[in-house]
Amino acid sequence: MVISLDNALGIHTQALTLYSQRSSVLAANLANADTPNFKARDIDFKGILRRAAMKTSNPASMKSTQPGHIGTSSTALAAERLYRQPDQPSLDGNTVEVQKEQAAFADNAMRYMATLRFVTGRVQGMMLALRGE
């Protein structure tokens, strides 16, 4: 029996990837807080993760049998970035609201940490099973 690390860690690895991608999007928003005509963006975290969860739990997913097929691998999460609806757009066309972005960034970092704890827990569990102490 082969222990699949992907299965053992569950959806948490994908969640980690997604959180790190989202942190990049939010960092870009904060970096461009003073850029004229910059539109703040974010990713639809829930939707992407739900799709990823469906792919991993559903074994009857599509397979790519030809090299020309578009890959359907669940690890490659396509994070489509949507535009944020500003409460108060500024006159120069910028839609970044720094306080909101900072809050979202901190929230995202906390969730990343939490997911990291879950992964650590799984790894420690596996170590325990391997040692058999």
Next chain:
Amino acid sequence: MSLLGNFDIAGSALSAQSIRLNTVASNLANAETVSSTAAGTYRARQPQFETIFSDSMQNRQNMGVRVRQILESQGAPTQQYQPEHPMADEKGYIYLPNVNAIEEMANMISASRSYQSNVEVMNTSKQLLMRTLSLGQ
């Protein structure tokens, strides 16, 4: 990894904001620079920011910021009648830059706040990366 890209993004913002702080310093330092002609007077400078869109499709997320150009204010310099001034022209006028000290101070505070928030992004990203590196321990 995307978390490492955060350093590029926040770093580009830090350098852009420090250029903005530089122009503020330059404007304030030259606020009282007297000239004898209107054309030779110092004019207030402002940086213009733009988003860096990276070329490769994979790397679309890395959207930093850079200074596209430094614009000079087109406002007329202040004309003052001071015939006893050594720099006065033949009609007795001297010219002062069109620097508005209050605007510059507000600009400075805004730049330093943006700088701080980007430093915060870097710190948080660093913490997350360090935690990830010690995964499973």
